[in-house]
Amino acid sequence: MFVAKRRFVAVAIGLLLIACTALAWWSFAPRTNRAAGPEIDPKAMAQLSRATNYMRSLPAFSLSADVTQDEVVQDDFKLQRTSQVRIAVRRPDRMRAEVYGDLGNRLFVYDGKTLSVYLEKERYFITQPAPATLKETLDAALEKHALELPLADILYVAMGGELQSSVRDAGEIGSSMIDGTACLHLAFRGAKVDWQLWVQQGTQPLPRKIVITTTDAPTRPQYNARLSWDLSSPIPEDRFQFTPPKGAMPIAAGVLPAEPARDQAPKSKDKPKRD
């Protein structure tokens, strides 16, 4: 009896072992639903290039966008933050971007010499020297100060940047109506983001909707923007000038020190050896 009981337990443990092995294998193994492997559909890439080239051909443009962006709280709750963005660009060195949103109203102005940011609620402003073109200014702001302008991809691509080289997988999904306009729905996968683009059909292939999914966060939060374009209204020069409002206080843009107290604490490994 006793031996039989032991045997039963051994079988149960064996099954547990198999389950654990399977779990471990499943965790380590690549996702099987991607087993077919990435495939870059040349038609989707051609549509992306068409939209890119069209945006680059515009001497100036204005757009407004309704944006939602997930903020992850409590580890896995996705709060959807809402904002409205208005952008005006004149090639190659003028840009104004206004953000009205849950996380504060912001103004960004680039006049060819300086990039200024104004934070309405806090009444802080930043004015710093900027490179001679908007493209270089976008790069410098992102790399030096982790400062990302609203709808950064639109600005980046319109000013000559490209997103094609980061694409690992691309597909043309089909037609889709966005705000009453017939669009072509495209899907792309990159290293840390999956993204979707809805490009207006016809002679003005403009992006009308963008969805970006952050894939290196377990909850996969999303960014979503719907865009309306104005290619004809003239943009007065004073839109590209920034004067700090009365009482506004200057601050620095920067990257915060990461855990300074710990960085400077000696690591146990590095302790000098006693002879």
Add this chain to the structure above:
Amino acid sequence: MARVKRSISRSLFEVPVFVALLMCALSPEAPSEAQARGRGGGRNLARGSVHGANVSRDANRNTNVNRNVNVNQNVNVNRNVNVHGGGYYGGPCCGYDRWGHPVATAVAVTATAVAVGTIVASLPPQCTATVVGNVTYQNCGGTYYQPIYQGNTVQYVVVNRP
């Protein structure tokens, strides 16, 4: 004979238990949300651009513009306002409450000073702004905070008296 049987059954019992426990211990945990943080200042926001993801210099890998901050290891850190617990970005560790509101910073008690280099998402009440050399500082009961704009939010770094 019975003794041999018993030892076999014992090994049948013990070996799988050991291996099973080992395999379970080796199963990788899900990647932590914190691994993907570092965007949008202290907030844990979805990435807002494809290009930004490609460039992807997550905040904690960046060099610090505030290099002259003097970290005094001897200063007694007020744990209530110290945001260095599990990385300064995102989550309740980092100056935001469970619904994303900035946590009100406690005013340092006389006995405990706030360590220079401490980063908070909001200021304690009753601060006075002063501009020194084109940089704004907030004096909150003798502790000086320097506002810094990063990602898309303002955070405050405790600095020495300017």
